[in-house]
Amino acid sequence: MTGRPAAVVGIGQTHHRAKRPDVSMAGLCREAIDRALADAGVEMGQIDAVVVGKAPDLFEGVMMPELYLAQALGAVGKPLLRVHTAGSVGGTTAIVAASLVRAGVHRRVLAVAFEKQSESNAMWALSVPVPFVMPVHAGAGGYFAPHVRSYIRRSGAPPETGAIVAAKDRTNALLNPYAHLRHDNVTVESVMASQMLWDPIRYDETCPSSDGACALVITDEDHVGVENPAWIHATAMRSEPTTAAGRDQVNPAAGQAAAAALWREAGISSPIDEIDCAEIYVPFSWFEPMWLENLGFAAPGTGWHLTVAGETSLTGRIPVNMSGGVLSSNPIGASGMLRFAEAALQVRGAAGQHQIAGARRALGHAYGGGSQFFAMWVVGSAPPAT
Amino acid sequence: MRRVAVVGFAQRQALDFPGSPTCVELLVPIFAECFAQTGWTKDDIGFWCSGSSDYLAGRSFSFVSAVDAIGALPPVVESHVEMDAAWAMYEAWVKIQTGEVDTALVYGFGKSSAATLRRILALQLDPYTMTPLWPDTVSLAALQARAGLEAGRWSQADLAAVVATNLTRAVTNPHAVRAASMTPEEVASLPAYADPLRALECAPVTDGAAALVLAAEDRALESCAQPAYITGFAHAIDAHHLGTRDLLRAPSVQIAAKAAGVTPETVEVAEVHAPFAHQELLVRSELGFTDSTTINPSGGALGGNPMFAGGLIRMGEAASRIWSGQADTVVGHATSGPLLQHNLVCLMTSEPTGGRS
């Protein structure tokens, strides 16, 4: 890893809910920020710069809300950056904050990502009809369902694969006090019995729409200040076009390229053996096996073997989405950062009931757009090898 | 810190660009221009970073189709800020500082004419106590202008002189969308538009795009005979609420300039991002410039101000004075948000260790 070593020393998140009528956008952000600062043992005044991430401004109906939020975020008089890379933005925001430290520009940076989706309607904001284009989309589910069908055709995965993922993630969420959906007794059978929304995607296989925020404090090695930092071993981001002749939307080139760069930088040759747990952006259940392949945990067409064999459960070979994942909490702009944060919680030994015992290296992953923007990091309990 | 230089820059501006809000049609030729300048291809670019706005385009993810203009298969390392592309340039500069990449192409674009710009920008305000009144950008600027007039910070004649100077210089800028050889007296004779502001004291609603190429020192000289070396780069934001701000100050300009290491008396040329005439005077005062610094040889934002590219254009215009040998030490300034809320300052010199002057 080039640049100065950097570590996550403070992690905070909100209690994610369908609607948080008790707080404003500023209050939502501060709930996560104040927890992250307390976790890091620092005050706002000790922060050198703030990086804000959020998905489309149409969700809240405020253009560049970080401007009016500057005071609430403690950013007045400081540098403030606003990142927007679609659904991957929470991950990108963490990477940009880490870059400010790695570059030696700042010592201590606050990254915050949020979405207050209850201020509007995500399906509407994502499907504003554009003239000349056929209005056939039905939000993100309608966009991704055909590609899930392609995956099933290409891999021959059994139809209950998605339901296995959904039941696992929803059950994991019961161990996470911050999770939005906390449904008891979600089983493969109950998921299979739920309504088919965007065939082949069922209701229980989709992510909720949440209000929520996440914040991270990232420092250089001289300002860690906590006993159990999560050291950043590698970061990677890659992008590709939404559509192109012959573009693979099931196993996108950008995800493969980002993963290859990530493992190389982290010095990892066999991810499934060397990563202790992975928090992966899975907004629709079938994306677990798809991303296991895309990330190199399994060969193309075989990711579902791990899922079906239970190897992605908390006690499996490669636990995936210990927090309950995007399937259980989805404030879109913050969703990517929540993945990155969960990876950091794991290697800090601070993941509470969803802790994987002895986790030393963990993956945080986010993607966005039409499976075209990828952001990921590897964090570890030990400083990166130099 | 790594030494990083500006080695390429291209722009397009138009009053009423007839194409799509994604501006792909503008990005393709300006990328080609950057490649022609540097002798590079897209494969030489280590990092791509853009600045644009969904609300300017009227749709979510408006920046996504711009990726097509890159030709992004095989995939690229890429990021986007929902800010003026000057901040994308900052993110790219940071990326090069990490050592991950050696080069970057930064771009910004926006079709301001797609809707009523001054109304759309009311969505940048406090959504609870301000946006419901839909205060338009021009009105807000006029509140600031009057405060300065009545406090004696500037006079109507000063504002007219700023306009006359910028529009006269814009005559020699082929990209300017508003240009006229005018005297301050001619400007002063025009009627008020949003009292006390005259129309020419407000930047024209401009569509456009700009792209700029950054290279670490070891790659800079292969692509540019006289690179513009970035020797200081910083930004800061002020509080938002007009009711608790001193409208005649922009403290973040000073904070950024200090962090960037700007010594005002050494700066020969500055490109100041001032969408309203009085804001040029305000920023100039915060930067501490005297008459020895030439401000806005391009005609500045009053000659053309494509939203989300206008700040980056200031950086490119400033850098080009170093390429041409006209200056050894220049400053580029960019602003964002209502009434100069967020400001960025980039110090560039002809020598990697600082200007000769």
Next chain:
Amino acid sequence: MRVDFDYTRSLGPVLSVFMTGLRDGRILAARTSAGLVVPPPEFDPVTLQPPTQFEPVADTGVVETWTWVPDPVADQPFERPFAFALIRLDGVESTLLHAVDVPAADDMRTGMRVRARWREHRVGAITDIACFVPEESPASTPDTSPSVPTAGAGEPVTGIVTPVRLRYTYAASPEESAFFRGLADGRILGQRCPACGKVYVPPRGACPVDGLPTTDEVELSDEGTVTTFCIVNVPFLGQRITPPYVSAYVLLDGADIAFLHLLLDVDPAEVRMGMRVRAVWRPREEWTTSLENISHFAPTGAPDADYDTYKGHL
């Protein structure tokens, strides 16, 4: 092109106090490190903690600066010319942005005293103050006593609704324009990338692989193959077709990229990957420059395409 939504904003504790006050005809200032401030900041500028002390202040004050709005934009406080001003309410350290209703710019001056003109029907919003008027001007509404609360009296205001109505003029790129003009003639026109030779439909301002505009025009068949699809069962805001319906990627014969369209005239359960389909055009007199000239696609009845012919498009 319209982008319209009524945003429902939750206020949180501080703004809730302020908005509840407005609903009740009172202006509440927050006691902060910077003195009494209106509107109350959600977080104190120095301590960065939420203010907890609120005090009612006068609804009269002084214009600190102002501007004339000769040509109001939609949804501003008045459709006729008016003034925006920063008003320092009596006893308050900050200024408040609001409209001032006077007949002409000549009636405005810095330092003039103004007072709030309250709406009769108040909901807990900044617009409960209709505007400010010169303090000496006669009451122009029956209710100028800021004491009569209206909607939901007694209950705190916890949210506001902010309608955002935007109008955009949408233009197509030259490549898209050629495509849409073709549709107006009942033709589907693709274009080839000059570098990679792939045929794109619709044509593109930039080939996403090569970054060059597509050029050579290729007229495509209106028959093609379903690569993949989804059956939409879910209703959503803005939807124009009643579910269930099939949204399918159709790879037109001669094209190198599939595009999304509707697949109808078939039981969704019968739709298959590889199904051969043909465009069903609307009646010619309804044609415009839109993909909607094609009402939908429907099966041709021909045998399904071989998997190998479309597997590279999954």
